[in-house]
Amino acid sequence: MSVVAADVSKWSLRNVSFELPPGSVTAIVGSNGSGKTTLLNVLAGHLEPESGHTSIAGRVAYVAQHKPMYKSFKVANVLQFGRRMNEVWDNDRAEQWLDRYRIPRKLQIEDLSGGQRTHVVLALALGSRPDVLLLDEPLAELDPLARRKVVRELLTEVNDNGMTLIFSTHVVAEIGGVADRLLLMSNGRLLVDGETDALLEEHVLYTGPHASKSPVEGPVVLAKHGRSQSSYLVRSGGTRIDEPWTARYVTLEELVVAHLERGQ
């Protein structure tokens, strides 16, 4: 069963196709201009795909990167707005989020810091009790401590309410253990689609003497050759190797960078 399914093309998206199960947490990663935001806009229904279709079961909330809100609204007005504009509205849930981060209700949106604005739009999104929450670079304006706290709170919401979370990010080093699914995009294409843990277990970096061919079976993601040394990042599924070669697992960041380098 999937709660989100997409198979779409759009000027900056080409044949992007995937299905996500309910309650899953998916990170969309990729370089600037790779189509992450377009994909989120298509999923949110703000953009029509040129061909293909998307299907999302349930209510969707989308927090765009620039966090559009009326600047002259006070925080309290934003919640009123949410109550009026949504058929389903959980005011307690929105208020609790604002309480947790001590957001003054009397301030106007234009007087808030970037981090505070982030909390207001997240409160607005969660108040609408979404089945699927789409976030474009949600953590960009938060400090490292707040980022961790927000991640913990969002994952708790996922756990308690069975919400499906999809977010884009540039900070690959922060998604281990957070996202169970990774979508890596480049030039509008889906380069990698897999479970985060499985991807880490499949990819192995083999380093050894100069060799024109990979020392193990499996798709080579990236090969690099020095004067006397070669290294192969192979999706080998964890094949062991004999000396003089050495093998090690790579970090998510190394994995992503290698796929992006190869994709260029």
Next chain:
Amino acid sequence: MVEFHVDRGSGFPAYLQLGQQVREAMRLGWLQPGDRLPTVRDVVATSGVNANTVLKAYRELELAGLVEARVGSGTFVKASLGSAAPEDLDPLRVTFAAWVAEARSAGLEDEDIYALVREVLSGGAQ
């Protein structure tokens, strides 16, 4: 109670990190048979780890016969790990802590110490 810590940048999958931390706590006697592991929600809320990751870690420990899930009441430690009795473990820890202090004052970093321990354990330094 174990407190989980996940190194997000690590190449070691998060669910395996959690499993390893439970195993270590069992070896060190912090977790005994009959003890309850933290609920999935607690781990999610305190460590910022995805619920699916925690469930996967607990399932893996269950398959290994180390813990058992009791419907409605949680996941409990079933087996004991490690062959040392606590009264043997304590003096060894004291000696080892002194050794680590000596190694650090000689300028060794954690990675150097791990490498040295691995080398000695594998018998490579004979």
